[in-house]
Amino acid sequence: TQLLEQSPQFLSIQEGENLTVYCNSSSVFSSLQWYRQEPGEGPVLLVTVVTGGEVKKLKRLTFQFGDARKDSSLHITAAQTGDTGLYLCAVDTGTASKLTFGTGTRLQVML
Amino acid sequence: KAGVTQTPRYLIKTRGQQVTLSCSPISGHRSVSWYQQTPGQGLQFLFEYFSETQRNKGNFPGRFSGRQFSNSRSEMNVSTLELGDSALYLCASSLLGRTNTEAFFGQGTRLTVV
Numbered sequence: 696t697q698l699l700e701q702s703p704q705f706l707s708i709q710e711g712e713n714l715t716v717y718c719n720s721s722s723v724f725s726s727l728q729w730y731r732q733e734p735g736e737g738p739v740l741l742v743t744v745v746t747g748g749e750v751k752k753l754k755r756l757t758f759q760f761g762d763a764r765k766d767s768s769l770h771i772t773a774a775q776t777g778d779t780g781l782y783l784c785a786v787d788t789g790t791a792s793k794l795t796f797g798t799g800t801r802l803q804v805m806l
Numbered sequence: 807k808a809g810v811t812q813t814p815r816y817l818i819k820t821r822g823q824q825v826t827l828s829c830s831p832i833s834g835h836r837s838v839s840w841y842q843q844t845p846g847q848g849l850q851f852l853f854e855y856f857s858e859t860q861r862n863k864g865n866f867p868g869r870f871s872g873r874q875f876s877n878s879r880s881e882m883n884v885s886t887l888e889l890g891d892s893a894l895y896l897c898a899s900s901l902l903g904r905t906n907t908e909a910f911f912g913q914g915t916r917l918t919v920v
Contacts, residue, residue: 735913736911736913736914737810737896737898737911737912737913737914738849738896738911739911740908740909740910743908783849792837792839792854792856792862792898792900792907792909793839793851793854793862793864794839794841794849794851794898794909795851796841796848796849796850797848798848799848799849
């Protein structure tokens with residue numbers, strides 16, 4: 696059983712469309728992070744959410760942490776080809792720098 | 807400033823051999839973590855080193871080991887390689903390795919075991 700389940704697993708959309716990616720768990724977390732990994736690269740941190748119900752915006756990306764701090768969503772408005780990549784949610788379940796990653800959502804944005 | 811550097815980028819080994827991967831963290835960062843990424847299991851935590859001491863260990867067999875040097879550079883070693891060890895091995899560094907601090911990842915070493 697995965698601690699963090701992401702959905703959908705794969706997403707292929709046209710440029711300009713909107714999309715939402717979900718990260719769900721039955722556990723409560725003090726914070727949650729979202730990463731994007733492009734082909735041939737390591738993951739890059741996009742955002743950390745720490746408060747239940749928190750909404751953070753990063754240009755066209757909107758991140759929300761669930762009220763109960765068990766789930767999170769990432770919404771992309773007007774997707775661009777540069778948004779293509781693997782989106783990963785992660786939590787720090789250990790004492791330090793021990794990240795547990797979600798199953799991942801692979802996004803392909805086409806022209 | 808320079809990012810996290812992993813060498814080599816690609817490696818092909820034969821079953822039964824051993825391999826050593828290297829990671830140079832961002833200057834000043836004292837925490838180095840290692841992860842294995844495979845299509846089937848995703849990204850999984852291997853171990854974390856801080857000031858030359860292993861602080862955390864994931865659920866991997868003893869064939870996987872690591873160490874950290876006084877300059878914070880880290881190496882991981884996999885002995886008696888198996889086909890299932892084929893993966894992208896990622897290293898991440900952070901300043902102090904505290905909870906909720908940002909981890910910076912290298913580009914990874916892609917290991918293929920044949």
